[in-house]
Amino acid sequence: MTKVALDxxxxxxxxxxxxxxPSKPDAELMKLYGCSRxxxxxxxxxxxxxxxxxxxxxxxxPPPRAAVYxxxxxxxxxxxxxxxxxxxxxxFIVGNGANEVIGxxxxxxxxxxxxxxxxxxxxxxxxxMAQFSGFEPRLVPLRDYAFDEEAMLARxxxxxxxxxxxxxxxxxxxYWSEERLRxxxxxxxxxxxxxxxxxxxxxVEADDFPDGIALTTEYPNLVVFRTFSKMxxxxxxRIGYLAGNPDVVNAxxxxxxxxxxxxxxxxxxxxxxxxxxxxxxxxxxxxxxxRFLMKELARLGLxxxxxxxxxxxxxxxxxxxxxxxxxxxEGVMVRTMTGFRFPNHIRVTVATxxxxxxxxxxxxxxxxx
Amino acid sequence: xxxxxxxxxxxxxxxxxxxxTSFVEKASIAFGLAATEALALTLATEEVFTxxxxxxxxxxxxxxxxxxxxxxxxxxxxxKTQEFDMRAFNLTSASSFDDDGCARETGLLIASRxxxxxxxxxxxxxxxxxxxxxxxxxxxxxxxTPQTKPLKEFAIRAPEPEELKALVSLTNSHYQHHLIPSxxxxxxxxxxxxxAGDYHAAVAVDARGVIGGGLxxxxxxxxxxxxxxxxxxxQPAESTMAEALIDACLHDLARTNTLGLISRHPTPEIxxxxxxxxxxxxxxxxxxxLLEVTACYRHLEEDLGSAVWADPRLESFLSREYHRLxxxxxxxxxxxxxxxxxxxxxxSAEFDRSQARVTLRPVWWGRDSSETVGCHVETLRREGLSxxxxxxxxxxxxxxxxxxALLDSGFEPRLVIPYGGTGDIVVFEHTSDGSGS
Numbered sequence: 124m125t126k127v128a129l130d131x132x133x134x135x136x137x138x139x140x141x142x143x144x145p146s147k148p149d150a151e152l153m154k155l156y157g158c159s160r161x162x163x164x165x166x167x168x169x170x171x172x173x174x175x176x177x178x179x180x181x182x183x184x185p186p187p188r189a190a191v192y193x194x195x196x197x198x199x200x201x202x203x204x205x206x207x208x209x210x211x212x213x214x215f216i217v218g219n220g221a222n223e224v225i226g227x228x229x230x231x232x233x234x235x236x237x238x239x240x241x242x243x244x245x246x247x248x249x250x251x252m253a254q255f256s257g258f259e260p261r262l263v264p265l266r267d268y269a270f271d272e273e274a275m276l277a278r279x280x281x282x283x284x285x286x287x288x289x290x291x292x293x294x295x296x297x298y299w300s301e302e303r304l305r306x307x308x309x310x311x312x313x314x315x316x317x318x319x320x321x322x323x324x325x326x327v328e329a330d331d332f333p334d335g336i337a338l339t340t341e342y343p344n345l346v347v348f349r350t351f352s353k354m355x356x357x358x359x360x361r362i363g364y365l366a367g368n369p370d371v372v373n374a375x376x377x378x379x380x381x382x383x384x385x386x387x388x389x390x391x392x393x394x395x396x397x398x399x400x401x402x403x404x405x406x407x408x409x410x411x412x413x414r415f416l417m418k419e420l421a422r423l424g425l426x427x428x429x430x431x432x433x434x435x436x437x438x439x440x441x442x443x444x445x446x447x448x449x450x451x452x453e454g455v456m457v458r459t460m461t462g463f464r465f466p467n468h469i470r471v472t473v474a475t476x477x478x479x480x481x482x483x484x485x486x487x488x489x490x491x492x
Numbered sequence: 493x494x495x496x497x498x499x500x501x502x503x504x505x506x507x508x509x510x511x512x513t514s515f516v517e518k519a520s521i522a523f524g525l526a527a528t529e530a531l532a533l534t535l536a537t538e539e540v541f542t543x544x545x546x547x548x549x550x551x552x553x554x555x556x557x558x559x560x561x562x563x564x565x566x567x568x569x570x571x572k573t574q575e576f577d578m579r580a581f582n583l584t585s586a587s588s589f590d591d592d593g594c595a596r597e598t599g600l601l602i603a604s605r606x607x608x609x610x611x612x613x614x615x616x617x618x619x620x621x622x623x624x625x626x627x628x629x630x631x632x633x634x635x636x637t638p639q640t641k642p643l644k645e646f647a648i649r650a651p652e653p654e655e656l657k658a659l660v661s662l663t664n665s666h667y668q669h670h671l672i673p674s675x676x677x678x679x680x681x682x683x684x685x686x687x688a689g690d691y692h693a694a695v696a697v698d699a700r701g702v703i704g705g706g707l708x709x710x711x712x713x714x715x716x717x718x719x720x721x722x723x724x725x726x727q728p729a730e731s732t733m734a735e736a737l738i739d740a741c742l743h744d745l746a747r748t749n750t751l752g753l754i755s756r757h758p759t760p761e762i763x764x765x766x767x768x769x770x771x772x773x774x775x776x777x778x779x780x781x782l783l784e785v786t787a788c789y790r791h792l793e794e795d796l797g798s799a800v801w802a803d804p805r806l807e808s809f810l811s812r813e814y815h816r817l818x819x820x821x822x823x824x825x826x827x828x829x830x831x832x833x834x835x836x837x838x839x840s841a842e843f844d845r846s847q848a849r850v851t852l853r854p855v856w857w858g859r860d861s862s863e864t865v866g867c868h869v870e871t872l873r874r875e876g877l878s879x880x881x882x883x884x885x886x887x888x889x890x891x892x893x894x895x896x897a898l899l900d901s902g903f904e905p906r907l908v909i910p911y912g913g914t915g916d917i918v919v920f921e922h923t924s925d926g927s928g929s
Contacts (some may be wrong), residue, residue, distance in 0.1 A: 141749030147796050155797030155820035165794075247747055440765050444791040448818040459794050466742045467766065 140255045146456075158454035162478040165458040167293070167323075167434045169356035170474035171408060174401035176394035177357065184387050193386040197364075200393050204364065207397055208336050214372050217392075219383040221322060221350040221363030225252050225287075228346060228365070230378035232284040232316055233258045240278050241287035242270050244295070244464045246320065249287035258284075268428060269297035272307045285316045290335070291323050294463055294470040296430020301333035308342045316371070318346045322363075323432035325354035325402055326409060332431070336366045343368035346375070351388075353433065354405060355395040360388035409433045412473035419483045423490065433473045436460065439490075443469050446489055453485035496523065497559040504544040504554055512541045512556060516567060523560030526628055533567060533625040536603040536610075540569060540621060543599030563684035564608070564626040572617055582838055582864060601871070604843050612840035612855070629678035637665045640725040643696065643704035646733060648740045651695040651706070653683045659695055659706040663723045670775040670783055671757050673708070673720045674846035682708075694740040696733045707737040709744075715751040715911050717741075724761045734761040745792060751911045753790045766790055768817055771907025773921055774879055775847065782878065787907055795819060800886035800915050801826050803895030806905060810886075810918070813908045821916070826892045834858040837894070839868055849879035854891045861897040869901055869922060880922035887915020 130138070146152065149161050172178065197217035205212040218224040229239065229252050241249045243262035253260040261283075263274040270288050279286075291298035299307070304319070311317055319335040335347035350363035362384055365375070395401070416435055420427045428436040439446050443459040446469060450457055455478075460468035471482060500515045502508050516537040520530035537556075544554065557568045604610035609624035638658040651659060657679040663672055675681050675691075685691040696705040704727055709719035719741055722734040745753065755762065756773060767788035774782045797820035802810055804825045814821045837858035842851045850872050858864075865882075872880055882903055884891050903920040910916050 141747075144793075144796065146794065152797065155822070157820075243743070250747065442766055442768065442790050444793060444795065445768060445818060447794050448791075448820070451820070452818065461742060461792050462746050464743045464746045466739055 134257060136257045137255055140251075143251070152451065152456070153454075156448075156451040156454075158452060160454050162455045162474070162481050164472040164474060164478060164482060165456045165470075166358065167353055167432070167470075167472045168358050169354060169405055169433065170472075170478060171356065171401070171405055173356040173391060174395045174398040176398065177355065177391040180391045180394045181360075181387060184390070188386060191386070192382055193384060193389055195381040197384050197389050200364075200389050200396070203393055203396060204366070208366065210336070210340075210366065211369060214339070214369055215364050215366050216372060216376055216379055217362065217364040217384055217389075218379070219363075220352060220361040221320070221348045221365075222248050222252075223361075223380070223383060224348060224363060224365040224375075225249060225318075226256075227375050227378050227380075228285060228316065228318060229253060229256055229258065231375045237282045237284045238280070239285045239287060240275050240283055242289070242292070244292075245270075245287075245289045246293045246322075247462070249289075249318075249320075265292070265295065265297075267297070268292070268295035268430070270299065272299075272303070272310075276307075276310060279315060283315050285318055286311070287318045287320065289320045289322070290333070291327060291431040293323065293432065294434060294436050294458070294460060294465070294468075295428055296432045296434065296436070298327065298329070298332055298431050300329075300331040301338075302331065304333045304335075304338070308338070308345060311344065313342075313344045316344050316346055317342070318348060318365075320348040322348065322350045322353055324349065326406065326433050327431040328406060328410075329431060339367045343371060346371060351392045351395060354402060355392065355398075357388060357391055357395060360385065360391055362388040362392050405433070408475060409473045411476065412479045415476065415479050416471070416473065416483070423483075423487060428468075434470050435473060436465065436468050436470050438468050441467065441490075443467050446486075449489040449492065450482075450485050453481075453488060455482050455485045457482070495559045495561060497557055498522075499555060499557045502554055502556065504541065504552060506542070506545050509538065509541055509545070513538050515556065516558060519558035520565045520567075520625065523558065523565045524562070524627060525565050525625060529565075529625050529628055532606045533565060533623060536606040536623050536625075537567065537569075539599040539603040539606075540623070543603075544569075561690070562688040563629075563681050563690075564624050567623040567625075569621040569623070571619055582868070601875070604841070605845075608845075609843065611842045613853075626681070627684070629680040631677055632660065632664050632679055634661075634664065637661050638703065640703060642726055642728050642731070643698045643702060643733070646696040646698050646704050646736070648694050648696055648736050651686075651693050651703075653687075655695055655697070655701075655703060656683050656686060656693060658703055659693065659708075659723070662703060662725045663706070663721075666725050667723060667759065670785060671720075671759050674844070677846075685710075692741075692744060694737055694744075696737060704731075705733045705737060707741055709741050709753075711750075712754070713912065714749060716909070717745060717750050717753050719753060719755050720757070721755075721759055722761050723759060735763045735766070738763060738766055742790075742792070750792055752909070753792060754787060754909060755789075756787045757785050758788050762788065770817075770909065771813075771919075773881070773906055773919065789817075789909065791910060795910075797821065798887075798915060799824055801889040801892045802886060803827075803892045805899055806892070806895050806918065809905045810908065817908070817910070819910055819916075824889075826889050828893070835860060837861040837864040839864060841868070841872075843877075845877075847879060848877050849881065850875075850877045851881045851883055853883050854885075854888075854894055857890050857893045861894050862900060865894065865897040865901045865903075882920040882922070883913070884918045884920065885913035885915055886918060887913055 201212040201215045204215050238259035238261050239253045240261045244265050250260040261278045321335050339345045346367040348365050352358035426438040447459045458470040498519050513534050517534040520533050552571050555570045559566045607623045608626045611622040613620050660676050660679040660682050691710050693708045705724040707721040712718045722737040767790045770787040770789045772784045772786045775785050799822040802823050835858050838855040839852045840855050898920050903922050905918050906921045907919050
């Protein structure tokens with residue numbers, strides 16, 4: 124059999140890039156780790172599930188419609204978002220999860236020799252997407268667990284095209300207030316695209332948290348990402364979107380893959396968006412879970428890094444990947460933070476009380492072993 | 493990184509020997525070796541080539557490739573396996589397969605003495621013999637060691653070349669021989685290794701440039717990184733410098749394809765809560781005495797679990813180790829069911845003469861595995877190599893068939909390196925009294 128000359132065919136930035144290997148299905152992991160039930164506290168999913176109306180959409184989706192292509196540009200959802208935010212439908216692009224729209228933005232603005240700037244300890248996909256597309260990701264250390272605006276500004280040069288800010292930051296939960304974000308955008312003064320990823324914004328209860336989408340009218344270089352995976356619990360359907368100035372969004376649209384969002388996801392998101400009751404219920408669950416974790420982790424003497432969002436980060440007196448393996452054997456799956464450049468930390472999704480209790484109990488056992 | 497390289501296609505016939513040796517000598521000099529080192533590599537090539545002329549199928553074309561790596565020249569001698577009897581590559585194999593016993597020296601063994609690293613591997617249908625000859629560097633003199641002091645505040649960063657030499661000097665002055673990589677005997681070499689991207693380093697320095705500590709790491713395999721240190725100089729016991737150095741290394745490795753971080757000779761300052769002990773291996777100290785050193789390991793990702801192959805006699809050791817390290821593994825035992833098998837076995841050997849150590853690895857399993865292992869032990873002991881290791885890849889079922897031969901000839905399983913190869917690697921060490929387990 125002829126060998127494919129991958130060394131020659133692959134660009135170096137792809138050849139040297141490590142593919143992300145996702146977790147095995149729960150059933151396989153349970154079999155391997157010998158546990159009879161598994162609490163998934165690793166992906167910041169909403170343990171309450173999708174809002175009732177979205178669940179109804181999924182339940183009643185007519186199977187024959189699977190044969191028909193979805194709306195190529197997610198027509199109805201964009202109109203619904205436009206009416207909710209008081210904008211034009213063309214100011215939204217919906218993607219197969221927010222991850223896909225990260226790719227749209229990078230493809231639209233970056234060319235050979237360009238760079239993007241983000242933090243070293245944040246959601247990995249901005250860095251990855253730039254790297255395997257052949258662009259330099261410039262990583263700025265966090266300051267006090269939050270994005271450091273001065274350091275980011277200092278790294279901008281003539282080839283910088285996009286700054287990615289995760290607000291609130293995953294995994295630390297720290298956020299930029301509206302005042303801080305405005306000050307930053309003023310100093311950028313339209314020189315580069317500023318992407319603010321608000322994947323967890325619906326969980327935020329702080330009064331001074333900015334509404335990024337509203338700010339796009341004042342700052343045309345601002346692009347905001349949101350997702351239906353977290354608060355709206357549609358992670359399994361993969362749907363997220365970006366919003367921004369019409370000219371900027373129109374430019375990004377040139378690099379979009381249309382028809383990438385399936386019909387069930389579109390309709391479920393349409394039914395879910397803006398469900399205030401669901402948001403209130405989820406926030407109450409997260410508040411209760413955080414209170415419980417604060418108390419229990421203080422008892423265990425473990426430092427807790429807790430900000431906004433449905434997750435907390437915990438510093439352990441041991442290797443986080445060892446803790447992961449031992450917690451898995453107890454039926455609790457958390458996210459290790461070595462890959463996020465927080466060695467010996469784990470990130471835990473704040474979920475229902477039974478899961479939180481199981482986690483604390485398992486963690487206590489792991490620490491005592 | 494695209495390395496400069498030159499290649500020669502040649503048939504293993506004695507009339508072509510001058511072409512092969514001349515090619516290697518000139519390439520070595522072009523890649524920066526001095527005349528003495530170039531000659532050593534040339535002589536090693538002569539031994540190997542002559543050996544192949546006797547042992548190989550005469551019409552098997554050989555590809556000789558020389559690559560310049562900055563601080564060393566690597567020569568690769570490759571050819572297809574289909575036309576070649578791999579037994580010839582056992583170090584203990586005499587030029588005639590009809591000879592019995594393992595007392596005779598072979599060209600391969602002689603060649604291994606002339607180079608710094610000698611490795612043989614089989615991959616797919618390709619056999620590859622690798623010879624490495626390093627540039628000569630002035631040894632560490634020990635004459636001027638930089639001043640150091642306890643640092644109240646420090647920053648961790650990559651060192652400049654002069655700082656790197658200072659780190660090497662401080663390390664040689666503060667630490668025992670077995671805790672330092674052999675490259676540290678030559679400060680200039682370490683600088684070149686970092687420049688070549690083979691070593692990575694971090695130092696802890698204060699605002700005035702005083703070095704308080706350092707750490708060095710290198711990629712051992714696509715998934716594994718080995719580190720040396722952390723080295724701390726005159727720092728108080730409560731210092732957080734060791735953790736900061738390890739954090740810098742982990743920061744560098746995050747979001748790469750590295751699965752594990754290992755140290756075979758960690759310093760006492762290693763932050764214990766970052767690592768798990770794997771098991772111990774013997775190291776030769778400066779005075780010649782053997783010292784047991786516990787290797788430590790840190791997995792860098794969430795383990796997805798896997799299946800491993802094992803001989804039933806290794807199952808209890810593996811179960812114990814996997815339980816201790818909390819790795820989810822399905823152990824699948826391999827047993828002889830009377831199926832047909834190849835009569836001969838082949839091992840590869842990697843020499844590290846500075847540590848008097850050789851690592852054997854399976855290339856091919858055959859029914860004579862006990863004799864092959866036994867002969868290797870006898871020959872290598874006679875060579876003065878005190879540390880004999882055998883690495884078995886549990887991701888390859890056939891490799892586990894060497895287990896009975898190893899256990900019966902005095903090897904003991906010492907540690908498991910998760911994902912060290914295709915699957916996990918078990919490292920066996922030969923006990924000097926050959927008692928076995």
